[in-house]
Amino acid sequence: MPVNLTTPAAGELLPVAGVSLGIAEAGIKRPGRKDLLVMQLDEGARVAGVFTTNRFCAAPVTVAREHLAQGGGIRALVVNTGNANAGTGEQGMRDARATCAALAGLLGCKASQILPFSTGVIMEPLPVDKIAAGLPAAVANMRADNWFDAAHAIMTTDIVAKAMSKQVQIGGKTVTVTGISKGSGMIHPNMATMLGYIATDAAVAQPLLQQMVSEAANRSFNCITVDGDTSTNDALMLIATGKSGAEITDAGSAGYAQLQAVVTEVATHLAQAIVRDGEGATKFITIKIEGGRDEAECKKIGYAIAHSPLVKTAFFASDPNLGRILAAIGYAGVGDLDVAALKLYLDDVLVAENGGRAASYQEEDGQRVMKQSDITIRVVLNRGAVNATLWTCDFSYDYVKINASYRS
């Protein structure tokens, strides 16, 4: 079950002026499951995004990148679940374009003004006819206050829908930021997450919007892992409609910093929600690596811990078998690491120093922390001034169960 995570009430999710959302049941997933989302944007909205670095990236990722690069103004996003349209070759490209064309026909815009997204099983042909048949219902369903249903429509193995709204005053105007995300397995984003959509009614110039989404991704979705599997379909999109009247034109301005902070806060909540709802997760683990020489070595050590099946199963068992963390630190690939110089903490408990178990460490202290559902592993490297924080979850029977049966 998700770790300390609930979906916000529908009323807590604030509409973003200039964005309408409609959902439908297109029959890609089993009957009774919503699997199609259309987000229509008013004219003038700007969109920026970051995408997976997986070389087997999905056809919709390629098409979305193309359409963004054309700069012709994006008028809608379309998301299907149940099928990733990845590992589908040329036919997959045709299917992604056909999806855009079908929606463009309904909305009266160009196909190149549509961004397509897919998530689900890989290497199966996209049922594009079902999507085309489902689009009119999604368009008919479009409303500004539909974020709650939208967050549910993009779920796959997710148990809990992920969403958040925040407001901030910028230049005397109230600016709203609302976001949704999905993801639970195949989570080790590299530039983005499975799928995340954040919209604001601030006006943000295109290059600044790209900078803002990249910075937010680097401090949120690029700091999480469930199983170390980087998806073929990762995408995080940031939409700025400009309807609030607040305008951001300078990366050095107070308004930029304010909005960046809120967008990053929403992105971090959505990213952490994916880990809290990680497949089979029973524990949410924060990994802080402090005192490194650079971010790369901090993240290497952090991900070695986060990806170790031995560490993850020990946390599942609430077993303070913490030598497994030392082993992971040791094989992380930091060649000149002085293991005698580092300190390992579990929450406030000093576990290891001087290359071995701390004299003050008591098994019952480790046991106490291991029984919590939220735990922080802190490694102080004592070789520099750089810190990094990652978030992951444990590895349970249910992870195996879910992934030994998931095909939808």
Add this chain to the structure above:
Amino acid sequence: MPVNLTTPAAGELLPVAGVSLGIAEAGIKRPGRKDLLVMQLDEGARVAGVFTTNRFCAAPVTVAREHLAQGGGIRALVVNTGNANAGTGEQGMRDARATCAALAGLLGCKASQILPFSTGVIMEPLPVDKIAAGLPAAVANMRADNWFDAAHAIMTTDIVAKAMSKQVQIGGKTVTVTGISKGSGMIHPNMATMLGYIATDAAVAQPLLQQMVSEAANRSFNCITVDGDTSTNDALMLIATGKSGAEITDAGSAGYAQLQAVVTEVATHLAQAIVRDGEGATKFITIKIEGGRDEAECKKIGYAIAHSPLVKTAFFASDPNLGRILAAIGYAGVGDLDVAALKLYLDDVLVAENGGRAASYQEEDGQRVMKQSDITIRVVLNRGAVNATLWTCDFSYDYVKINASYRS
């Protein structure tokens, strides 16, 4: 249960003249479990080895390296299970040296002529008093035909003892090669395995012996993974007693090639046995990456597949959800990989080409192969002439069960 793996009969394991083995129950593990092995070598034997690259390497690894480097002739190896003496700081170093001193006293040699090895739980103090108390019984038990019991004495979570003997004629002399290994979890060797010991009665000069063990490790233990966790205690040792009369002095000689081939065959069997006995394994998976530009990129892609929890759980389920393999290939980190150029096979079944599912692929063909207990994944990259082969296993409920409870 181990995948198509049984322990050879005691009679199939041939003594190696110049090596005696004795085992004992020192009480490090729970009562009734043998946990101590002494291998005594006749004077003149040469020993070479490769060790873990884990920065948190165990104290016995450091001491064994030191003693080998001194070149004073190795007279015995001592192995305890139940405790890794890793992550134990300065006390661990003192304990490893004390173990050597205790055995040296019994055998009438110098402590620096003993190589110590430990395997088991990390970050717990070595019960050196129990080991010292158990050594006389191990010494009293020493026999040349004791390889079968020795293979059992070094097991931890292993279900099946791992051992192999081969003979080869070199220069008119019969040369014997006998080896044992242990390992089941925390298996992603990087220079060696958990623990492996191979002995021959050929005479091999020291630098050649080091070359031989390094080559054998690179083609065997360095090609396996169970869970991607590189141990703190990996070691593969090659012993050459010279008692057969066959002498190898030149790396370019026919005798060197013959012995290298047999040592590599034994090492490969022992390494594969560790995967077949991988914690919770139900399937043995051979991963062949062909047509790469260099070995590094072949291994990157191979290990990405081998470490993917999603791929491993799909194999556990016998579910041909093979898009997960494409995703792993895509995120392996080969930045300029042309995914449209590669082909993916499951045994003889062509699964994917041209960036997507092969037109000829039928789900029932994939299903048929997935139901086997031995399966080959073959990726033809079509970008060079280099091949690499790795071996791994699937990921089951039992892996989680074993590692959520293992502390001994």
